Structure formats: structure tokens, C-alpha cells
Amino acid sequence: MSYSGKVRISRVYLDVETYRPEKRLDFIGEDIILIGLLPDEDEKEEPIFFENFEREREKEVLKELYEYLNKKLEKNTSALEIVGFSILRYDIPLIISKSLKHGVVREVFNLGQVHEAERLSKFWHNIYIVDLQQILLPLNKMKFKNLSLKNAQQMLSNLKCKISSQEYEEGEMIKEWYERQDYDKIREKNKKDLKAIRDIYHCIKNCSQKRNLFFIFPLLY
Numbered sequence: 001m002s003y004s005g006k007v008r009i010s011r012v013y014l015d016v017e018t019y020r021p022e023k024r025l026d027f028i029g030e031d032i033i034l035i036g037l038l039p040d041e042d043e044k045e046e047p048i049f050f051e052n053f054e055r056e057r058e059k060e061v062l063k064e065l066y067e068y069l070n071k072k073l074e075k076n077t078s079a080l081e082i083v084g085f086s087i088l089r090y091d092i093p094l095i096i097s098k099s100l101k102h103g104v105v106r107e108v109f110n111l112g113q114v115h116e117a118e119r120l121s122k123f124w125h126n127i128y129i130v131d132l133q134q135i136l137l138p139l140n141k142m143k144f145k146n147l148s149l150k151n152a153q154q155m156l157s158n159l160k161c162k163i164s165s166q167e168y169e170e171g172e173m174i175k176e177w178y179e180r181q182d183y184d185k186i187r188e189k190n191k192k193d194l195k196a197i198r199d200i201y202h203c204i205k206n207c208s209q210k211r212n213l214f215f216i217f218p219l220l221y
Contacts, residue, residue: 010072011040014084015193016091019178031055035065036190047191053183059102066108081128083201085149088131132200161203
């Protein structure tokens with residue numbers, strides 16, 4: 001938990017795992033099979049998983065996510081911050097589209113006369129979103145290509161940051177594990193990714209507090 005002036009901020013790390021039979025079916029033909037959240041309370045904190053390995057309870061998993069986030073907002077908190085890697089391009093757009101598809105908004109929020117799309121937009125607007133991939137763009141010549149979680153640790157090596165896991169599994173392995181019903185490997189990958197995201201966030205934050213990042217970036221190329 002961190003504080004910014006008089007505003008109390010609750011921070012949560014987010015990572016979504018999906019199953020898609022074919023690579024080209026992103027967003028349109030894929031199912032959310034696991035949503036992992038890691039509260040930023042202390043280093044011993046373990047991830048919280050909302051699971052849909054049967055691919056029959058995607059709606060319920062989304063409802064569980066919103067209920068969890070709403071509780072974080074209501075629990076003596078003035079602001080909620082969600083941190084992830086490529087979440088502005090992938091995780092959050094996928095969550096929003098699936099929420100509208102399943103009609104989750106009407107069951108989770110008190111809409112009144114407000115349209116569900118407007119209420120959903122308002123919900124996400126009120127959350128601070130930190131996408132580490134986009135923060136690291138200056139270290140990759142402002143290119144998204146090859147700017148992966150796996151490569152982020154190498155980019156930050158000059159800052160001497162400690163990243164939890166150095167053994168990253170590529171996302172393409174999810175399909176193979178899922179079809180083998182090796183769900184523990186999916187959970188373990190998500191857990192490693194969440195802890196790496198947490199460490200990268202704190203690495204960048206600590207450096208930004210010590211000196212201006214605009215002076216740090218040139219040193220990292």
C-alpha cells in the first residue's frame with residue numbers, strides 16, 4: 001500500500017491468461033481461463049486467481065473480478081491503481097469486451113438510467129492504469145516489437161534491479177498446457193509474471209524517485 005499526499009492508493013497487479021484454438025483468433029475467438037491479481041501489500045503476498053478452466057464460467061470470473069475491485073475501492077481507499085504489462089492493449093480491452101458480451105455490468109453495478117457501456121467506461125476511468133510496457137517504450141526506441149515482459153529485465157539490468165523470476169515462459173505455451181489440462185503450469189506462469197511485473201514497477205518507481213527518468217533512459221540503451 002502506498003500513499004500520495006492525502007490520497008490513499010490501493011495497488012493491484014493484473015495478468016490475464018486466455019485460451020485460443022488458433023493464434024489469429026485474438027479477442028474474437030478466445031476465452032479467459034484465468035485472471036490473476038497480486039495485491040501490493042508486501043513481498044510475501046500471494047496471487048489471487050479467478051479460474052475458468054472448464055470454459056463455462058467466464059461470466060462468473062468477470063463478476064468475481066469486479067466484486068474484488070469494488071471491495072478494494074470501498075475499503076478505506078480513495079484510489080485504485082492497476083498495474084500490468086501490455087494491459088492497455090490487451091488485458092483491459094479484453095475484460096471490457098467480455099463484460100459487455102456477458103451482460104456482467106447490469107449484475108454488478110446499480111445502473112439506474114445509465115447505459116451499461118457508459119457505466120463500465122466510468123468504472124475504468126476512475127481507476128489509475130499503469131502499463132509498464134508503454135513506460136518502457138523509450139528503452140526500445142519507441143517500438144512495441146520485442147518489448148516483452150521477458151525482455152524487460154534485460155532492459156533494466158543497468159539499474160541493478162532485482163526481478164523475481166528470470167525464467168519466463170512464452171504465452172504461446174498456454175495453449176499447449178491447456179490442451180494437456182496442465183493447469184498448474186498456467187497458474188505458475190501467471191504467478192511468475194505477476195511477481196515480475198511487481199518488481200519491474202518498483203524498480204522504475206525507485207529510480208524515478210532518486211533522479212529524473214529522462215536522465216536515466218539514455219544510460220540504458
